[in-house]
Amino acid sequence: MKTYSxxxxxxxxxxxxxxxxxxxxxxxxxxxxxDVRLIASSRSAGKITGTRWGDVEVEDLETAxxxxxxxxxxxxxxxxxxxxxxxxxxxxxxxxDNSSAFRMDDDVPLVVANVNDDAVAENQGxxxxxxxxxxxxxxxxxxxxxxxxxxxxxxxxxxxVSGSGKTGMDQLQREIEHFMGDLDxxxxxxxxxxxxxxxxxxxxxxxxxxxxxxxxxxxxDEEWKLVNETRKILRRDSIAVExxxxxxxxxxxHGIAASMWFDRAVDLDEAVAVLGGAPGVQLWDDxxxxxxxxxxxxxxxxxxxxxxxxxxxxxxxLFAIGDNLxxxxxxxxxxxxxxxxx
Amino acid sequence: MKTYSxxxxxxxxxxxxxxxxxxxxxxxxxxxxxDVRLIASSRSAGKITGTRWGDVEVEDLETAxxxxxxxxxxxxxxxxxxxxxxxxxxxxxxxxDNSSAFRMDDDVPLVVANVNDDAVAENQGxxxxxxxxxxxxxxxxxxxxxxxxxxxxxxxxxxxVSGSGKTGMDQLQREIEHFMGDLDxxxxxxxxxxxxxxxxxxxxxxxxxxxxxxxxxxxxDEEWKLVNETRKILRRDSIAVExxxxxxxxxxxHGIAASMWFDRAVDLDEAVAVLGGAPGVQLWDDxxxxxxxxxxxxxxxxxxxxxxxxxxxxxxxLFAIGDNLxxxxxxxxxxxxxxxxx
Numbered sequence: 098m099k100t101y102s103x104x105x106x107x108x109x110x111x112x113x114x115x116x117x118x119x120x121x122x123x124x125x126x127x128x129x130x131x132d133v134r135l136i137a138s139s140r141s142a143g144k145i146t147g148t149r150w151g152d153v154e155v156e157d158l159e160t161a162x163x164x165x166x167x168x169x170x171x172x173x174x175x176x177x178x179x180x181x182x183x184x185x186x187x188x189x190x191x192x193x194d195n196s197s198a199f200r201m202d203d204d205v206p207l208v209v210a211n212v213n214d215d216a217v218a219e220n221q222g223x224x225x226x227x228x229x230x231x232x233x234x235x236x237x238x239x240x241x242x243x244x245x246x247x248x249x250x251x252x253x254x255x256x257x258v259s260g261s262g263k264t265g266m267d268q269l270q271r272e273i274e275h276f277m278g279d280l281d282x283x284x285x286x287x288x289x290x291x292x293x294x295x296x297x298x299x300x301x302x303x304x305x306x307x308x309x310x311x312x313x314x315x316x317x318d319e320e321w322k323l324v325n326e327t328r329k330i331l332r333r334d335s336i337a338v339e340x341x342x343x344x345x346x347x348x349x350x351h352g353i354a355a356s357m358w359f360d361r362a363v364d365l366d367e368a369v370a371v372l373g374g375a376p377g378v379q380l381w382d383d384x385x386x387x388x389x390x391x392x393x394x395x396x397x398x399x400x401x402x403x404x405x406x407x408x409x410x411x412x413x414x415l416f417a418i419g420d421n422l423x424x425x426x427x428x429x430x431x432x433x434x435x436x437x438x439x
Numbered sequence: 440m441k442t443y444s445x446x447x448x449x450x451x452x453x454x455x456x457x458x459x460x461x462x463x464x465x466x467x468x469x470x471x472x473x474d475v476r477l478i479a480s481s482r483s484a485g486k487i488t489g490t491r492w493g494d495v496e497v498e499d500l501e502t503a504x505x506x507x508x509x510x511x512x513x514x515x516x517x518x519x520x521x522x523x524x525x526x527x528x529x530x531x532x533x534x535x536d537n538s539s540a541f542r543m544d545d546d547v548p549l550v551v552a553n554v555n556d557d558a559v560a561e562n563q564g565x566x567x568x569x570x571x572x573x574x575x576x577x578x579x580x581x582x583x584x585x586x587x588x589x590x591x592x593x594x595x596x597x598x599x600v601s602g603s604g605k606t607g608m609d610q611l612q613r614e615i616e617h618f619m620g621d622l623d624x625x626x627x628x629x630x631x632x633x634x635x636x637x638x639x640x641x642x643x644x645x646x647x648x649x650x651x652x653x654x655x656x657x658x659x660d661e662e663w664k665l666v667n668e669t670r671k672i673l674r675r676d677s678i679a680v681e682x683x684x685x686x687x688x689x690x691x692x693h694g695i696a697a698s699m700w701f702d703r704a705v706d707l708d709e710a711v712a713v714l715g716g717a718p719g720v721q722l723w724d725d726x727x728x729x730x731x732x733x734x735x736x737x738x739x740x741x742x743x744x745x746x747x748x749x750x751x752x753x754x755x756x757l758f759a760i761g762d763n764l765x766x767x768x769x770x771x772x773x774x775x776x777x778x779x780x781x
Contacts, residue, residue: 383653
């Protein structure tokens with residue numbers, strides 16, 4: 098793999114919710130870039146953004162020349178990644194791609210920093226950033242799998258609207274304003290539709306048991322990501338994953354309730370020792386239950402409600418929460434970029 | 440058991456969120472009461488409420504004489520049920536109690552109408568209404584258990600704030616108003632605490648992976664209800680239940696994501712046939728995913744996202760939603776009262 102000491106960095110999709118977080122995380126972490134290029138759609142091109150590397154004019158992705166870029170952080174959607182990421186690789190860059198475009202490709206490592214860092218070395222130009230929900234639960238599942246070998250994971254998500262970008266946050270806010278004058282309607286069922294077609298059903302004061310689109314045998318693409326990415330990241334195709342992905346009226350922070358069983362019984366003491374010592378994780382005890390609001394704006398994934406299973410014994414249940422814009426997306430991408438530094 | 444043709448009815452806890460719903464459901468369903476007495480704490484005593492049975496003055500529970508009451512619907516909290524329900528039974532009434540006070544007593548049937556109606560006949564004066572979350576998922580689990588014998592249920596809840604009564608709805612509303620002026624804080628983590636001690640953490644724009652209080656081995660009382668009440672209602676102590684109870688910023692409507700396995704494999708066709716024909720249930724297909732907002736104000740429990748499991752094969756996963764004030768509480772109590780009619 099290519100490594101860098103003072104790389105030239107480009108952010109593709111720089112003006113989106115994840116892209117702008119990528120920039121601020123590069124700044125916060127004093128990433129040793131010589132310069133940072135900001136690339137987005139033609140709509141944002143020409144906009145000037147102040148950065149640690151000086152004022153930067155946003156470039157149009159369609160016309161931007163990838164020559165000279167060492168590390169390109171892509172968060173511009175799968176369709177754009179499919180077209181432009183190979184062009185950046187051809188021009189010599191290593192691409193860290195936040196979309197689902199290449200995640201399951203055999204020659205593309207899928208990496209959660211602090212979980213399977215060694216896989217980065219297998220890259221042939223593209224490294225994939227996992228799905229935000231998968232990423233968060235992997236911060237708990239990875240260390241436990243390494244200790245005891247994961248066999249089964251039942252994962253049920255509570256995904257914030259910023260998983261759909263700024264559009265999701267705007268939609269939630271509009272719906273909250275729409276519904277808050279009609280509390281009686283929320284109770285009686287006489288509520289009026291808030292409009293908008295971002296989600297299949299309203300999300301304000303509601304829960305939508307559908308994240309992503311239904312694809313195969315009744316599961317959404319988002320749910321299949323949990324199944325397939327978990328197996329790839331943990332390098333065990335036999336893990337039985339039962340996924341349910343649900344959108345909740347939260348701005349930032351994806352939560353996942355998970356029950357896990359392993360090759361052998363794992364008791365609470367062992368789980369506390371493993372997760373209490375895991376990098377990038379804060380283990381909170383039951384006097385202090387973590388919530389999405391607590392995860393917003395921080396790098397660590399919060400784990401709470403850790404307990405032994407009571408149905409089929411020998412497993413553990415827990416609730417993991419991560420800022421989906423940070424660890425779930427932008428932070429992990431920057432952490433992967435750091436793994437390319439010498 | 441005692442049966443009635445034209446019973447005299449009392450609602451104890453008549454001014455609460457569930458109690459007032461009990462009254463309106465008795466009215467909607469033309470319950471053949473000769474009269475209805477409304478009983479509450481001294482705070483509400485003396486208040487006049489218009490009903491189908493004329494204007495009724497709210498009586499003080501401490502001084503109300505239970506004589507003459509045939510059916511008493513209790514929803515005044517476990518502590519009051521423990522003291523007053525036996526007094527009503529002694530005075531000749533059959534008590535249908537919505538609290539957890541007697542649910543696990545051997546001589547008290549725990550009944551979900553349309554699931555285990557026959558258990559009503561075992562009552563010795565008190566019939567218990569199950570927990571609202573358990574009730575909702577039992578509307579799906581009961582018919583499937585009868586068809587194939589349930590072995591395992593992993594249940595993860597999305598519980599609305601009206602599960603904590605009117606106080607819960609007021610608290611959510613206050614917090615939504617508090618947070619909605621501070622969207623940047625919700626994203627950056629710089630939000631300010633909204634105050635209030637109803638819940639351990641904020642609930643507005645948030646998800647609280649803790650419903651009820653932690654009791655034993657890391658599980659909340661609410662989670663133990665799901666374990667123990669499921670086993671009692673389905674009459675099978677060996678069912679392995681893995682519960683996680685979570686509060687969400689929704690006014691009315693409890694959702695439960697559940698994966699279930701049985702004595703034998705159940706495929707999608709069979710699950711559709713069983714649940715499509717189950718009384719009190721609406722099975723929605725994937726073109727029309729049900730949400731808590733859809734459940735508000737209606738009697739049926741909505742079931743969506745029905746699919747075969749993809750991890751450990753042979754089971755089914757689904758999402759069930761019920762109006763926690765109606766089927767989750769008041770409606771079921773009235774349905775149980777109807778089972779006492781001749």
